[in-house]
Amino acid sequence: MSLLFEEIDSQVSSIGQISLRRRRMPAFGDRDIYEVKLGDEFLMSSMFVDAEEALSTLGLAAVQGDNLSVVVGGLGLGYTAVTALKDERIAEMFVVDALDTVIGWHKDEKVPLGKILNADARNHYVLGSFFDLATDSSTGFDPDCAGKKFDAILLDIDHSPTEFLTIANASFYTTENLSLMADQIKPQGVFAMWSQNLPEADFEALLKTVFERVESHVVSFFNPFQNTVSTNSVYVCVKA
Incomplete structure (x- = not known):
């Protein structure tokens, strides 16, 4: 295997073949770049994490109080979760992922941020479908406490x-199902979501049918592959 490229793991999952790769590109210096692919599609890269980190910083900045209980939907390479744990107000965090393969990469520390997550007692991995748990408040996100309500839910799963x-x-993106998820958020709590696209007016209108306040943030970052500035979005919603 070339020193510039290594496929660390590749497994069949419920949504297709998922693989973890590490590469080095001399033009970008002495650094390892981690990538996740689903089939032939690139899902994420450690080259582009600004918006994943902003999901935590922007979402948690809108939360009031201390001793926070937080849900992160989608583990990925761990950047949203690790950034959330930098907020000292967090007492516990439940990171939900439907793929045991992805959770295993972190538990086995095949990705760099796994060591940070494993060392922090506030972090709890939850194997399950975020969308199923979000719409079933009788179960909810904490396997040991059915019906628990949370201060913030941070979501980064779909594009x-x-x-x-x-x-x-x-089917999750409806007033009915967003309301079921919102039932698991405390009053004045926050739902925040990442998107690869610029803010969409129709989705903002949908969020306003459920949440008292909705703000959209554009996150800009330099894309060295295209030699230009790229953008993602973070929606931040506050419950009444």
Whole structure:
């Protein structure tokens, strides 16, 4: 295997073949770049994490109080979760992922941020479908405490509210199902969501049917592959 490229793991999952790769690109200096692919599609890269980190910083900045209980939907390479744990107000964090393969990469520390998450007693991995747990408040996100309510839910799973990782996720983006998720958020609590696209007016209008306040943030970052500035979005919603 070339020193510039290594496939660390590749497994069949419920949504297709998922693989973890590490590469080095001399033009970008002495650094390892971690990538996750689903089939032939690139899902994420450690080259582009600004918006994943902003999901935590922007979402938690809107939360009031201390001793916070937080849910992160989608583990990925761990950047949203690790950034959330930098907020000292967090007492516990539940990171939900439907793929045991992805959780295993972190538990086995095959990705760099796994060591940070494993060392922090506030972090709890939850194997399950975020969307199923979000719409079933009788179960909820804490396996040991059914019906628990949370101060914040931070979501980064689908590409956008109109482009889905799997088509089954599409049914989540309705007033009914967003309301079921919001039932698991405390009063004045926050729901925040990442999107690869610029803010979408129709989705903002949908969020306003459930939440008292909705703000959209554009996160800009330099893309060295295209030698230009790219953008993602973070929606931040506050419950009444």
